[in-house]
Amino acid sequence: MKFDIIQTTPLYNALSEVGKKIYLPEGIFYWAGRAKKEAELIGTLGSAYGFEKDFIEGGNSDWLPCYLKEIANYSQFSVKEIIPYTSIGGLNEIRKVWKDWIIKKSLYGEEDESLLSRLTKYITMPVITGGVTNGIFQGCVMFLNQNDYIIMPNKRWGNYDNIINKFIRAKTRTFEFFNNSEMNINGIETAINEVAKIQDKVVILLNFPNNPTGYVPKKEEASNLIKMLKESQRTLEKPIIVLIDDAYEPYIYNNTVINKSIFYDLHQLDENIIPIKLDGITKELLIYGGRIGFITLGLKPSWVENEEELEKLKDEINNKLEGFIRATISNCNSFYQVVVNKLFQENSMEQIIKSRDKVKKLLKERYESINFELKKIKDPDISIDPNSGGFFVFVNLNPDKIKATVFADHLLNKYKVGIIPVEKLDENINGIRIAYCSIDLSKIPELVKRIDLALNDF
Numbered sequence: 001m002k003f004d005i006i007q008t009t010p011l012y013n014a015l016s017e018v019g020k021k022i023y024l025p026e027g028i029f030y031w032a033g034r035a036k037k038e039a040e041l042i043g044t045l046g047s048a049y050g051f052e053k054d055f056i057e058g059g060n061s062d063w064l065p066c067y068l069k070e071i072a073n074y075s076q077f078s079v080k081e082i083i084p085y086t087s088i089g090g091l092n093e094i095r096k097v098w099k100d101w102i103i104k105k106s107l108y109g110e111e112d113e114s115l116l117s118r119l120t121k122y123i124t125m126p127v128i129t130g131g132v133t134n135g136i137f138q139g140c141v142m143f144l145n146q147n148d149y150i151i152m153p154n155k156r157w158g159n160y161d162n163i164i165n166k167f168i169r170a171k172t173r174t175f176e177f178f179n180n181s182e183m184n185i186n187g188i189e190t191a192i193n194e195v196a197k198i199q200d201k202v203v204i205l206l207n208f209p210n211n212p213t214g215y216v217p218k219k220e221e222a223s224n225l226i227k228m229l230k231e232s233q234r235t236l237e238k239p240i241i242v243l244i245d246d247a248y249e250p251y252i253y254n255n256t257v258i259n260k261s262i263f264y265d266l267h268q269l270d271e272n273i274i275p276i277k278l279d280g281i282t283k284e285l286l287i288y289g290g291r292i293g294f295i296t297l298g299l300k301p302s303w304v305e306n307e308e309e310l311e312k313l314k315d316e317i318n319n320k321l322e323g324f325i326r327a328t329i330s331n332c333n334s335f336y337q338v339v340v341n342k343l344f345q346e347n348s349m350e351q352i353i354k355s356r357d358k359v360k361k362l363l364k365e366r367y368e369s370i371n372f373e374l375k376k377i378k379d380p381d382i383s384i385d386p387n388s389g390g391f392f393v394f395v396n397l398n399p400d401k402i403k404a405t406v407f408a409d410h411l412l413n414k415y416k417v418g419i420i421p422v423e424k425l426d427e428n429i430n431g432i433r434i435a436y437c438s439i440d441l442s443k444i445p446e447l448v449k450r451i452d453l454a455l456n457d458f
């Protein structure tokens with residue numbers, strides 16, 4: 001958008017720097033809007049969809065957003081539950097439930113007693129945010145001043161830039177995500193060293209499974225990353241804050257990669273590598289519109305001398321986080337907090353996971369199919385980023401031959417296929433994101449065939 005009119009009005013001069021700078025980027029909305037009108041096969045929508053009968057027992061043939069069958073029970077509540085404000089940090093019951101859920105997601109069993117007890121004791125009580133987005137915003141505001149640097153991969157969710165550059169007016173130090181189809185750990189290390197020269201802290205934002213690539217580190221890559229972070233922290237002697245966007249946490253389809261958030265391993269380190277977990281019900285429990293996220297900090301035993309200090313520290317952090325919530329959204333929508341609370345009170349975690357597994361199975365089949373079909377395309381001008389989870393795959397296009405937006409336009413016009421092009425040549429990105437989460441398995445071969453045909457036109 002050009003903002004031609006607003007600039008001629010007295011309103012514009014009165015806008016703050018943020019007010020002048022902020023705008024809603026068009027990219028995804030533009031391509032998704034066109035796909036809706038023009039495409040026969042749509043791979044732009046980042047929510048999981050399926051035929052109800054494929055994920056709900058006794059479901060019908062309607063194409064619907066995937067949901068957990070238990071949710072359908074909660075359409076009638078007592079006004080006493082849903083009318084009042086919740087407390088600022090969220091309903092206490094659900095905060096406790098989510099802490100237990102985070103512990104459950106660690107997959108630590110009885111045999112990992114010491115890991116389990118450290119996790120249980122040294123994480124804060126999750127504070128409820130307005131979706132994962134608001135948690136990311138909160139995490140960034142808490143650690144970034146204007147002009148501070150944050151380290152992120154070049155391939156990342158576009159909204160980070162909105163939050164960080166336009167809103168907070170902090171700066172991004174990006175690194176090339178992949179080197180020979182593996183995570184570019186040297187690239188992160190170089191960025192850390194550069195940023196540490198000019199700042200007293202290093203802030204990194206990571207997201208696995210990643211949007212837009214679906215990348216999850218292999219076990220060895222994750223342990224190399226952790227090793228590098230440990231060594232960097234010891235040498236630099238500055239805190240390394242790692243904001244971990246776990247929006248797609250449970251959706252991992254391949255057992256060569258890590259099977260849980262990197263939060264857990266970072267939390268177990270004694271070094272001042274401070275993980276901050278940002279997760280939520282959005283994708284994890286398939287309730288996109290519920291707008292319930294959580295922010296949870298990993299603390300270090302060396303920071304306190306005894307239990308009393310630990311509890312005080314947790315209270316102090318909680319107070320700061322609640323201060324942030326109070327100043328932004330005041331408190332979060334109570335209706336969905338009640339829904340989530342009931343979901344966990346009336347169903348075991350195993351039951352919830354079992355229901356979700358039906359959707360995960362659908363997504364895994366699509367993941368396998370789309371990777372299988374894409375691999376058949378023999379074209380030296382494309383490459384597929386490593387991917388093992390989440391909702392998307394990313395296909396890189398040779399920028400000297402095909403610009404991603406030109407390709408997307410051609411694909412839509414001639415082959416009626418909608419995808420999201422990402423063309424950021426200054427960050428070495430030129431490719432298309434395919435949201436297989438919302439494409440039925442039966443349509444994937446045809447979708448890829450049309451992409452192949454479109455590639456042949458260039």
Ligand SMILES: Cc1ncc(COP(=O)(O)O)c(C=O)c1O
Pocket residue numbers: 046130131132133134157207210211245247280282283288291292293
């Ligand atoms: C990587 C990533 N993080 C966070 C979000 C936003 O989550 P929420 O809807 O809970 O704000 C998205 C949504 O698309 C995402 O792709």
